[in-house]
Amino acid sequence: MNDINRYRELASKWLNGSITEVEKEEFLAWYKAHVDEQITIPSSFAKDETELKQRILSNVKASMQQSYTPKTGKIRSLTRKVRAIAASIITLAVLGVGYYYLSERKGEGVHIALExxxxxxxxxxxxxxxxxxxDLQEGGQGLIVGKELYYMDGTALESVLFTNGESESSLVTLSTPRGGEYQLKLPDGTRVWLNAASSIRFPRKFNQNKREVELLAGEAFFDVAANSVDGKKVPFFVKNREQLVEVLGTQFNINTYDKKLGVVTTVAEGSVAVESNNESYRHDRMVLAVGMQTIVNESGITKYEVDPEQFLAWKEGYFYFNDANIYTVLQSFERWYDIDVNYEVVRSDDLFYGKLPKNVTLDKALNILKTAGVHFELKNGRQLIIKNK
Structure with a gap:
């Protein structure tokens, strides 16, 4: 092990309370890289493991009154710090400290860090x-629907599940939870991408006159395959409670997350026709080309010109915020990181702009809030508290 003396020095500084936040980060990074290695106890630390555990415990109790340093932007539980220090010095002795430490604080949940x-x-x-x-959690990137069902890696699902008197036109529902997304290839070759907390219903086989699916909740991107019978095009429809979309082209996105705003339909390629299901506006029909968008709500249908990239970024693995308020940003994070957000702030005028990869941990995603001086804390595992500045 390289530089062992350096990390023994850092461990000693942490025990006597003289370590800096930067040195703590250095020490924890080293520990993560060497967690499985055996380390002996220097006599300068303690006579034995019992004494060392007592020293660590005393240090932790003293630090319980200290808050974390906002400059780091990271919140670590004290329990996690104990584990890092003790395990790096005396290997498995941390288990005794962790148990003793937690038993001293009955009733408090074990917190996890943002990272x-x-x-x-x-x-x-x-x-x-x-x-x-x-449960398709272990099924790779997506599902192919036909006479039988296959994962996109070619593995077949158990076809016995589809023999209990079902017809090929029986309806199937695919749902993603918070913290999940999925791809789907329908019987006609149409591809669908489902965002987190979304649900779609479709038949196992389309009839020859009409193809129709229902977006029950959430958000989906559609790449509709051309389909003809006897030289006649078979239309494709996407319905939900608020609207009916007839596909005249190929690629478009439908977002139903924000009930107050309404259903947002954005065209990336080709064209679609949108009709409201509201009786007062049923005869309103708007045709959208590339770069066009409609919002359907109780007030009718409104058409806009937009940059589709912003509304399709989720499918490409990004968050895209354009003058979004803190509530919009955190609603996206709630769905993707499966967290619950509570606000101590009454209101916020901060607006956020940026394109952020979705494959980062929560602490990195929250950097967009740090730039505006937003303070937050993670409690009870997955409750993110947004604090007053």
């Missing part, structure tokens, strides 16, 4: 008309 909250991944649930449910 330990991982981004979402490919996972979904498939629900059949006969009540069967298939």
């Amino acid at each position: 330990d909250v991982n981004p979402g991944k490919n996972k979904a649930i498939l629900s059949l008309d006969d009540g069967s449910v298939i």
Whole structure:
């Protein structure tokens, strides 16, 4: 092990309370890289493990009154610090300290750090008309629907689940949880990307006159395949409670997350026609080309010219914020990181702009808030508290 004397020095400084925040970060990084290695106890630390554990415990109790340094932007639980220090010095002795430390604080949950909250991944649930449910969490990137079901890596699902009197037109529902997204290839070759906390219902086989799916919740991007029978194009429709979309082209996005705003439909390629399901506006029909968007709500249909990139970035693995308020930003983080956000702030006029990869941990995602001086804390595992400045 390289530079062992340096890290023994840092451990000693942490025990006597003279270590800086930068040195703490250096020490923890070293520990993570050498967690499985055996380390002997220098006599300068303690006579034995019992004495060393007592020294560590005393140091931790003293530091319980100290707050973290905002400059680092990181919040670590004291328990996690104990584990890092003790394990790096005396290997398994940390288990005794951790147990003793937690038993001294009965009733408090074990906190995890912001950097330990991982981004979402490919996972979904498939629900059949006969009540069967298939967990697709381990099924790679997506699902191909046909006479049988296959993962996109070519692995077949158990076809026995589809033989209980089901017809090929039986409806199937694919749902993603918070912290999940999934891809779907429909029987006609149409591809669908489902964002987090979304759900879509579709038949196992389309009929020859009409193709229709229902977006039950959330957000989905569609790349619709051309389909003809006897030389006649078979139309494709996407319906939900608020609107009906007829596909005249190929690629578009539908977002239903914000109930107050309404249903947002954005065209990336080709064209679509949008109709409101509101009786007062049922005869309103708007055709959208590339770069056009409609918002359908109780006030009717409104059309806009937009840059599609902002509204399609999620599919490419990015958050894209353009003058978004803190609530919009954190609603996206809630869905993707499967967290709950509580606000101590009454209101915020801060607006955020930026393109952020979705594959980063929560602490890195929250950097966009730090630039505006937003303070936050993670409690009870997955409760993010937004604090007053």
